[in-house]
Amino acid sequence: MIPVQFTPFALPYYLATIISAIITVYAFQQGRKHGFNDPVLAFTTMEAIATIWVLCVALEYSITDQWLKTVLGIGRIVGALTPVLFIVFTLLFAGHERFVTRRYVTLLLVVPVASIILAVTNWYHGLMWSASSVVEYGGALFLYREFTTAFYVPMLYGAVLVLIGSTLLLKLALTSQRLYRRQAIAVAGGMLVLITSLIVWFVVELLFEFSPPLITLAFPIKGALFGYALFRFRFLDIVPVARDTVVDNMRDGYLVTDPSGRIVDVNDAGQALLDRTASDIVGNHLDALFPNDEGVLDGDDHATRTEHELTVETASDDPRFLIAHRTDLTRPEHDHPLGQLVILRDITNRRRVQKRYQTLIEHSSDLTVVLDEEGDLTYVSPSAKSIIGVPADEIIGENTMDHIHPEDIESVAERFDEVVMNPAETVRFEYRLRHIDGSWRTMEGVARNLLENPYVKGVVVNARDITARTERERDLERTNDRLEQFANIVSHDLRNPLTVAQGHLQLAKDTGDMDSLEAIEQSHERMESIIEDVLTLAQQEKSIGETEHVGLASIAREAWKHVETPDATLVVDSNTTIAADRDRLLRLFENCFRNAIEHAGADVTVTIGTTDKSFFIADDGPGIPDNQRDDVLEAGYTTAETGTGFGLSIVSQIAEAHGWTVSIDTSVAGGARLSFRTEEFDDLSRPVPNGQRTQ
Structure with a gap:
């Protein structure tokens, strides 16, 4: 059975053991929870060794056997590692981790490791203590050893390390935030109490043969201060990050200048961004680094933080x-300036992307606009110049409805309200946009609500000019209608005379009646007329090319000669000229004259006259009823038994190809009157001095 004794000198060590064990367990748990970074690992290891140290002291004071006391005394030597771990921890905690390298730590461990080895083998060489014995003090037995000089070397070495570490912590406390200040003071205070008690013990050892255990209270005080830092100020939860660690791992570059603007410090990222080495940067003025942006980083307002965009030329140009x-x-409480901190962030890729999209937008044939909630233009792409003939900057701020066709405003407003009220929807619509020359461009737009986007703050409309496509669609629709008319003609109008001709041909074969041949001839003539009119109608679909000045009187008389008018009368009451395709205008008059003779009779009187912006062709026949005036301009419509129904349709097509509008009303004589009007006509109301009549 191990002989034990009770002494009040052992109690503080047991208390210190318990505190150190709690701190060790807590530090270990925090390391598992948040990760064993270097400061936490060093602190945890230091406290674990300190726990072993004070436990060995407590056990040595609690037993009476000399051999066991000697073994536990050797175990106490492990405490020599504590100062090394403390200095490693303080270097990491205070931001000097560049000194915590494998080489430096190995050199620091040489003395404590050598002392541990010498203590374990002291029975062989006696370099640490020459003799040992048990002495009584205060009613308890203590181990007394005659220490040699080699024993005091690791003690003094450890004291120096603790003083250096405590100095670093106190320096950090004077320059850090309040929370870090209290952490550092508590830890430094604990270690200083311990090292002070060791120094006192060392002095007493030198003066007396046996010194009582005067440092018993130092260990629990040190443990209490460590616990205060841990639990009151979350010592291991909130550890100040070293400046070098932050700077070395910054992706952004930074420059520090003195009050004159001369650079005194730069990090690695800053060197990479500026494409220069530290020796090329430090000592230069900011303006020398950014010659294209000289003066933009100057500032005298100590309370401001400014942002600028800079351009740097690299070696690759x-x-x-x-x-x-x-x-x-410079802080407000300081009278003299301290310098500037400039943080540099690379936005080259962002600028390239922006430039790429800007180039695409500027060279796009589509129109891109941004509207606010009221429909006012806040952005217009440069393509506005090519689409509507107006530079983009001239219409920014105007309301988009001011440029839209009046007939489309209501529908566009509805679609705009829809996209504003439903941000998730994309709205498509067509509308007409006014060109600077007064014409209208048909646009197909796609609107999206980006009012909540902080970089846009508007409704984005991408619009494409589909005027040419719309016109092609209309031409195609007209062509399809014309093909349908032609199909009807082939299937109906040509079939009737063909059927009549076939019937009379069969009759002539059966009976030899020669009168049937005359009927066949009439059917062929009708089919020929229909075919000619259909071909004429198809040709009039073509647009007008070059025009010439054509006199109404001369073209009317020429057309009159081409029509069989033995008993009809032509009155030309105008001597003006108009710009037209002569051949097609001639065909227009011919068809009007034939139509008048077919419906008004062979003795009809046809009058050619003009008004302010139009010319007209009128007859004295029965006229055209109001309910038929729209139909007579359609192909195939006729009220005559021998008519083809294409005459006035051809007239309408020729007028439309010229850009004229055709209207039908009643003439002065009660017959039909066809008027052809356009704003391009000059004043046509210049009558012939003496009405020229052709009979």
């Missing part, structure tokens, strides 16, 4: 774009 955040380091 590719410009690099940077955002520079300038902060004046």
